[in-house]
Amino acid sequence: MRRDDDVEIPSLTLDQDEVSERRPSAVTPKGHSNPSPTRPVHAPNVVHKKTSLVGIYILLILLLLASSGAGYWLWQQNMQLRNELYGAKSEIQNLDHQLLAADVSANKQGETLEETLNKHDSEIRKLWGVAYDTNRKSISSNEAAIDDLQKN
Numbered sequence: 001m002r003r004d005d006d007v008e009i010p011s012l013t014l015d016q017d018e019v020s021e022r023r024p025s026a027v028t029p030k031g032h033s034n035p036s037p038t039r040p041v042h043a044p045n046v047v048h049k050k051t052s053l054v055g056i057y058i059l060l061i062l063l064l065l066a067s068s069g070a071g072y073w074l075w076q077q078n079m080q081l082r083n084e085l086y087g088a089k090s091e092i093q094n095l096d097h098q099l100l101a102a103d104v105s106a107n108k109q110g111e112t113l114e115e116t117l118n119k120h121d122s123e124i125r126k127l128w129g130v131a132y133d134t135n136r137k138s139i140s141s142n143e144a145a146i147d148d149l150q151k152n
Contacts, residue, residue: 014022132139
């Protein structure tokens with residue numbers, strides 16, 4: 001232990017007043033009177049002051065208020081994020097339904113387009129057949145005339 005710590009360790013020997021208290025009272029010498037019950041000279045002047053815990057209580061209350069405020073703020077943020085998540089989920093679900101509807105519509109449109117093309121193809125074949133039948137005689141006479149012209 002260092003010397004500058006100012007810590008006084010009490011000795012285990014009896015003080016003068018304790019020794020005199022233990023002696024029988026009849027044996028006290030006349031010249032010696034009991035010393036007054038005062039503090040020994042070598043004892044330090046220590047005043048024990050009761051520590052105040054008000055600062056610790058205030059700090060504890062502030063800490064509780066700060067933690068409850070942070071907890072409330074986190075709870076609000078959690079609720080806001082949860083609402084945003086539900087909104088995003090509903091938007092995704094709406095987009096999914098729109099995509100399915102567009103797919104069905106495109107399939108129907110493709111089927112109707114194919115049916116229309118088949119109908120037009122059959123009509124064109126009919127018209128070609130009718131035109132060929134009606135013009136077959138003149139086509140054959142024109143072919144014969146072309147052959148004659150080429151010979152000449």
